[in-house]
Amino acid sequence: xxxxxxxCCVVILSIVVMVLNNNxxxxxxxxxxxxHSLSKLNRHVPISTDFKLGNTExxxxxxxxxxxxxxxxxxxxxxVRALNQNAALYHLSKTLDPTQIEQLRALQYYEKLEQVNDAxxxxxxxxxxxxxxxxxxxxxxxxxxxxxxxxxxxxxxxLGYERDGESALKRIPVHKLxxxxxxxxxxxxxxxxxxxxxxxxxxxxxxxxxxxxxxxxVKGLNLKGxxxxxxxxxxxxxxxxxxxxxxxxxxxxxxxxxxxxYLCNEFALxxxxxxxxxxxxxxxxxxxxxxxxxxxxxxxxxxxERPSNLKVHLGNFCEFQPCASYDxxxxxxxxxxxxxEDLFDYFEAIEALKTSCSKLHWVNIGPLKYGxxxxxQFTVEELTKLRSIRKWKDLYxxxxxxxxxxxxxxxxxxxxxxxxxxxxxxxxxxx
Numbered sequence: 001x002x003x004x005x006x007x008c009c010v011v012i013l014s015i016v017v018m019v020l021n022n023n024x025x026x027x028x029x030x031x032x033x034x035x036h037s038l039s040k041l042n043r044h045v046p047i048s049t050d051f052k053l054g055n056t057e058x059x060x061x062x063x064x065x066x067x068x069x070x071x072x073x074x075x076x077x078x079x080v081r082a083l084n085q086n087a088a089l090y091h092l093s094k095t096l097d098p099t100q101i102e103q104l105r106a107l108q109y110y111e112k113l114e115q116v117n118d119a120x121x122x123x124x125x126x127x128x129x130x131x132x133x134x135x136x137x138x139x140x141x142x143x144x145x146x147x148x149x150x151x152x153x154x155x156x157x158x159l160g161y162e163r164d165g166e167s168a169l170k171r172i173p174v175h176k177l178x179x180x181x182x183x184x185x186x187x188x189x190x191x192x193x194x195x196x197x198x199x200x201x202x203x204x205x206x207x208x209x210x211x212x213x214x215x216x217x218v219k220g221l222n223l224k225g226x227x228x229x230x231x232x233x234x235x236x237x238x239x240x241x242x243x244x245x246x247x248x249x250x251x252x253x254x255x256x257x258x259x260x261x262y263l264c265n266e267f268a269l270x271x272x273x274x275x276x277x278x279x280x281x282x283x284x285x286x287x288x289x290x291x292x293x294x295x296x297x298x299x300x301x302x303x304x305e306r307p308s309n310l311k312v313h314l315g316n317f318c319e320f321q322p323c324a325s326y327d328x329x330x331x332x333x334x335x336x337x338x339x340x341e342d343l344f345d346y347f348e349a350i351e352a353l354k355t356s357c358s359k360l361h362w363v364n365i366g367p368l369k370y371g372x373x374x375x376x377q378f379t380v381e382e383l384t385k386l387r388s389i390r391k392w393k394d395l396y397x398x399x400x401x402x403x404x405x406x407x408x409x410x411x412x413x414x415x416x417x418x419x420x421x422x423x424x425x426x427x428x429x430x431x
Contacts, residue, residue, distance in 0.1 A: 045151045049313055051137040051266075053148040057323045059315040063259065068314075069155045071259040072131050074183050076159060078192075079124035081185050082282060086113055086120070089284075112290045119281035119294040123192055126275045130267045135161055135169055137266065191236070191260035193279040197408050198238035199268055199304065200277075200297045206406045209421070210334045210365055211242045217363045217396065217425045218247060218330055225327025228253065228357070232317035233336035237265030243332060244307035251326075252310045255317045262314040269306040275299050279408070286414035318349040322356045329357040335366040335407070342375045347390060351428060360428040362392065367419035380422050391430035398423050 045065040048056030056062050090113055093104060104110065135156060143149050144163070156162060160175030197203045218229065229247060231240040231254040240254035256262045278296040280287075287293040313320070322329070331350050340346045354360045370377045378386065380399045387394065404418035 045148050051141050053142050058313055058320055060319045063314050067259050072134055072159055074188050075127040075131050077179055077183055078127045078188050082120040086116055115294045116281050119278035122276045122278055122296050126277055130263055133267045133270050134263050187260055191264050193408055194236040195264050196277050196279045196297050198236035200299045209405055213365050213423055214332050214363055215246045223328045227328040228322055228326045230331045232333055235261050237268055239334055244310035248309055255313045255320050257316055265312055268301055268304055271301040280410050292412040318345050326357040328359045329353050330361040333364045338368050338370045341372050354428055363425045365421050365423045387426055392426040393429050394426050396425040
């Protein structure tokens, strides 16, 4: 009854927002209430692997459907918010004096902004495909006649879709996009750009050192018995995909905390067509030409069919737990350990996997570029000593500052970021 009442309130608020379209202040207040209502409506519904609604055995705390809804809404808002940012640039330029504005016209500055808008349009088409893929999986992998299913229906409605039969969705013709009061579009841009880094051939040079090191270390172990390969912080999913292909007889589980990245990963493995993304369209600093700034990359996802031994999880790696016992578990972390707020949490999470296996290995590659308010920030030397203190035995270790690796690096830009990588392979000798 309470769920039905909440749904009615949402519908009424949506109608009122449309009716009062010309009253901006009232509209924004009601839009905020609408968003809050939807968020409250879905917060209690857990979501597990393959978009199935319900608790998961792999995590102590499941991500809620409300988190997925928020991320889908942010993807859907991408075009409007990106165009608003470009409009702000246009209006700022109009504060210049007439002579300067004429010079901007001579430079075709405003044509550049229009080209950026076109590139945003291409990106938004991909963002919308990600939304639709996620909603279709929610539809196909859940019953919609129970309480959880009703919550999924409210998500469809909130994003402008409704059921079209038992296994399809269609757009609601009169749906009006309501912007969320808070939206982290930087994270949206980051996730969309990672689709290029993980799945476009032009970023192969950034991916290859990671894949080659991981594959060579696992192959060198000559593991016997059943083996689980765990890829934490898997982003848009290419590393886990390559690991699964390289070791088809092993179970491969990827774990991603970012809902946006997870949605992109699922889309990359599901989509059978070509998408177009301009990863640097909104990067105005350091550009050589407009053509290079707005250049789009065509990504053929038809080649990235999901390996049957790969499971993609949305959740906190520190809470991840296997649902079976293995002879061997190997954790494969890339550009991951320096994302920790508390690096000790990562150590403890990895070491806890020993209860599910006879032999535990950890293979890592990445820089030590700390962020997210870290409680500790170790040097390579300190990190090496810490592994020894915690009963990890290094089978391989190096830290190279000569062979640098890019990370979403635009090689046509005046600014280019590259990293030295610390690589190690350790076996746990504790209990």
